[in-house]
Amino acid sequence: MSIKIPFFKGTSKNKQKETAISSEEILENAAAVGEEEVLTKLYFFGGKPKQIEDQYYFQFLLNELAPLKRNQLSLSPLELRIEEETVYAQFFFRQSLEKEITLGTTPLVLLDESGKMLGRIDADLSELGVIPAESAMPWIVAFEKEHLLVPVEDILKENWSIAFEQKLPHRLDLDENWEQSLASADKEQLAKVVEGLAVPKKNELNFMGLQQRFQEDGSLAVTILIRSGHEKNVSIEKLPLEVMDAAKEIVAKGAFTLPPLTVQANTSKPWTFIFPKEMVLKEQPDFSSWSVKVIENN
Numbered sequence: 001m002s003i004k005i006p007f008f009k010g011t012s013k014n015k016q017k018e019t020a021i022s023s024e025e026i027l028e029n030a031a032a033v034g035e036e037e038v039l040t041k042l043y044f045f046g047g048k049p050k051q052i053e054d055q056y057y058f059q060f061l062l063n064e065l066a067p068l069k070r071n072q073l074s075l076s077p078l079e080l081r082i083e084e085e086t087v088y089a090q091f092f093f094r095q096s097l098e099k100e101i102t103l104g105t106t107p108l109v110l111l112d113e114s115g116k117m118l119g120r121i122d123a124d125l126s127e128l129g130v131i132p133a134e135s136a137m138p139w140i141v142a143f144e145k146e147h148l149l150v151p152v153e154d155i156l157k158e159n160w161s162i163a164f165e166q167k168l169p170h171r172l173d174l175d176e177n178w179e180q181s182l183a184s185a186d187k188e189q190l191a192k193v194v195e196g197l198a199v200p201k202k203n204e205l206n207f208m209g210l211q212q213r214f215q216e217d218g219s220l221a222v223t224i225l226i227r228s229g230h231e232k233n234v235s236i237e238k239l240p241l242e243v244m245d246a247a248k249e250i251v252a253k254g255a256f257t258l259p260p261l262t263v264q265a266n267t268s269k270p271w272t273f274i275f276p277k278e279m280v281l282k283e284q285p286d287f288s289s290w291s292v293k294v295i296e297n298n
Contacts, residue, residue: 018065018076019163023097026073026106026164030097034070038096040136045128061092062136068096075108075164078138080157087119087143087155089162093128094136101131107165110143110155117265118150119143120165120232149233149265170199170229173267193225194268200229205263209292210270212243218277220252224292226261227268236261240295241273245285253295254279 023030042059049055065076076092089110095101103125110119123141131137141162145152172194174187182190193210200206204227211223222243228234240255252275263269 017161018074018092018094019161020068020072020074020094021164021166023071023073023095023101025166026103027101031071033072036070037067038070038072038134039067040065040094040096040134041132043132043135043137045137045139058138065092065094065136068094070096070098072096073164075162077161080155080160082152082155082157085145085148085152087148087152088140089143089160090138090140091162092136093125093131093139095131096134099133102126103128103131108141109163109165110148111161111163112156113159117233118155118160119148121147170194171267173264173269175269175271178270190270197227197268200227202229202231204229205234207241207292207294209243209290212287212290215274218280220275220280221272222252222275222292223270223272225268225270226263228263228266230265232265234263234265236263239273241292242295243275243292244290245282245287246289247286249282249285251282251285251290252280255295 022033024032040062042055042062044055044058061078068074072095074092074094076094078090078092080090081088087110105122106125108121108123109117112118121141121143128137128139148155172187172191174182174190179187197208206227208225208227209222210225213221215221220243222241224241226236236258237260238255238257239261242253243251245251254275256273261269261271
């Protein structure tokens with residue numbers, strides 16, 4: 001949902017840079033980005049604000065921004081406000097084309113300092129009307145509870161950004177503990193494994209075995225890759241699994257309760273599951289080939 005008024009005039013010191021894309025990615029028959037630098041002019045939907053101070057305030061903020069390259073569209077974060085379970089993101093929408101434009105429904109994403117997606121919304125930017133050439137328009141979009149991918153209390157009011165959603169390559173998603181404990185070489189190897197696999201289908205969640213080993217106490221440690229083709233983060237709280245060997249016989253079987261485990265949109269996340277000895281059904285399996293799958297109707 002987009003909000004036209006009132007605009008915020010706070011003191012937020014957001015340090016995130018604006019995100020700019022080529023107009024070709026959204027507009028039909030648009031030209032490629034050029035080298036010419038363009039200074040955008042302040043524009044208000046529905047006319048200038050009644051208070052001259054508002055105009056001075058946004059002009060000051062606009063003057064702080066670098067010029068755009070010709071034929072770019074950009075979103076420059078200004079201020080974030082949180083009211084109950086709704087996050088209001090105020091930003092400049094800037095365009096550097098030599099002609100006026102209109103937009104339709106456009107996916108926007110709210111990001112934190114590290115680039116992690118906090119929210120996603122299909123924003124109806126037709127509400128902006130006809131956007132003049134080489135202009136900068138302040139605007140507000142409301143991310144309501146159903147648009148957020150994390151609890152609202154986890155969203156910080158500083159160092160955030162807003163961007164046009166772009167289809168990113170399927171990538172590796174490492175839990176913080178894995179990020180800290182794995183050697184760089186192991187991270188690179190995992191990333192190469194993910195890059196070499198076929199991308200999961202849209203809204204598909206599948207599981208691929210990476211490594212298995214019996215431990216001294218007779219338990220079986222199985223590391224799998226949880227691969228998500230979903231456009232939103234997936235949270236897993238319970239996962240019933242079974243491991244099968246080359247003979248298609250069940251080696252281990254059990255249900256796991258997780259913290260929950262969150263797999264980011266369009267990523268693959270490695271995780272290790274420990275099957276206690278009592279869950280192991282075959283002591284001498286043939287692991288020349290093996291697989292792991294979710295137990296249906298458990």
